[in-house]
Amino acid sequence: MTRHAVLDKNVHRELRVRTDAGAELGDDIMATLTVPSEFRRVQAHFPILFRRETGRADFAAMALFGFESGENLFLDGDRWDARYRPLSLAIQPFLIGRPASDDGPGQVHIDLDHPRIADAVDGVRLFDADGMATPYLDEIAGRLGDLDEGYRESRAFYDALSAYDLLEPFSLEVTLDDGSLHSLVGFHIIDEARLRALDAEALGALHAAGHLMPIFMAMASLSQLSVLVERKNRRLAGG
Template sequence: MTSHTLLDSNTHRDLRICVDAGADLGDGVMATLVVPSEFRRVQADFPILFRRETGRELFFAVALLGFETGENLFLDGARWDGGYRPLSLAIQPFLIGRPPGGEGSGQVHIDLAHPRIAQDGDEGVRLFDSEGRPTPFLDAIADRLGELDEGYRGSGAFFDALAEHELLEPFTFEVMLDDGSLHSLVGFHIIDEARLRALDAAALGALHAAGHLMPIFMALASLSQLAELARRKNRRRRDG
């Protein structure tokens, strides 16, 4: 259940946000949306995989955080155990809204039903000061929202290019854990490295000129993080 509304300095003057990490705060997810413009930062910590939107041919990218539904191996109690926090998680409980009709600049909206809304008036971080001015925390959130919105809006051309050159292939990954249990990832795609290597100079040049080649390379590089994710899973099983 969500309750989205336009953020307002009068109505929400005293609102506070819980900024700790935690499964009960919305971080308990196996994967989270990422956009090509953040792939360079994402690949240092997480595998980048691709999925189709349900019932559609369109793809989107995710950072893989675990191997099971609701599992985030980068959560250590109330601590985020990673060098980077993907934008789609870092902006919660905020989102970009649009004026009626969908035209005009993006607006900062907030989900008032989100678990990050502080229930105790003394906990969490304020969004506005006593004069109704945005706090540095809210300014930082607005920057992240803008970056995510711009990245999402610009991602269509990236996925069109992948489709044009047939650069995505189905991906199944099986990991055998130290305790003998087997976990399988299905329903994902990855960059087809062989097809990428086979592209001629003109195609590669066009991808580079459009800014698509770097995120493609970052997505490929990120697959080395699958082994680290499996190690995290083994540590979690071993340590309880």
Template sequence: MTRHVPLDKTAHRDLRVRTEASAALGDAVMATLTVPNEFRNVQGHFPILFRREPGQGDFVALALFGFENGKNLFLDGARWDARYRPWSLAIQPFLIGRPESGDGPGQVHIDLGHPRIAEGGEGMRVFDEDGRATPFLDAIAERLGALDAGFRASGDFFAALRDHELLEPFTLEVPLDDGSKHSLVGYHIIDEAKLQALDAVTLGRLHAAGHLMPIFMAIASLSQFSALVARKNRARHG
């Protein structure tokens, strides 16, 4: 059960957080949310796909870790087998909280019900003995700020994709070494033909708005599919 509370240096003076990778700690996921200002970091490691959640009009961007729900091909026991960990996973169990009105600066909140909350002497300290933020918390706060800024900017990004019809449905049949296949359905990717057909003025506007670079990064990320399929085949033979 989630228990979101504002992080407090007095109430949480001795709080520790487990940072290792583990299915029990929430890492056994097929994909995780990412945001346009993170695409440059993500594209060198994971495919970036877009998905519209059922009953919602807006798209979200996802960094893909596998082809089956609950199966993360980058999770190797207690080891994260990649050189990058997307922000939405790296910040857990922390999150940004805001007043009920939605206005005002964000606060660092923590989910005290999350399995990463450590007991005893395990994990990383959030505050030192004098109540100051540890380097661990400073790094978390930096990622939280970047993720929050990305979420706030994503509305304009997805509106631009929608206005120029730059998302197309995407289905992938994943052939495996044993002859079986996995189907990846319900996702979208950037429509490269429509992107190439845009005139210079439109491309200039997308660039000026900061949308063109993440579009290119999302396209570049699709080259990671072959490595992901190879990883899936190795997992089957392991």
């Protein structure tokens, strides 16, 4: 369940949010949305795969944390075992809200039913005693702005991938140390052969639009798949 509300310094003066990690806080997920503008940071830690949004033809990029639903191999009890958290995860329980027309500036909304909502003792305050935003809330607002801008800019990126037919279906079968088999299906990756075959004009257009760098970052991120397998094997071995 969700219960979204516009964040208000009067109504939510005493509200606190938990910033630690934990399955009970919503971190037990296999993947999370990422946007091209953060691919450079994401690719250093997580594989970036593409998949179609449910019921739509549009693609979205996902930072992969595990091989099965509910599995996050970067979650170690109450510790996040990576130096980066993708923006879509780092901003919870906040989100950007807009009018139905999608015009005008966004507003900071909060999900009051999210497990990160804390009691009067635990968690970080959003507003100080004078009703001013705390440094934590200022940081969240910045991340929300980055994510919102990245999401809006991503449409042109995916249009370019479609125009040059640069996404190919991807599946992966991994045999782990204990003999079990895990499969990844339903994802896409950048088609490296088709990218290499593009002429100078097409590559120049992709570069001029700012799309070439996130393409390269998504390709580079696939080296993290072997790291993810190592994490899975350690988890199975109790490490």
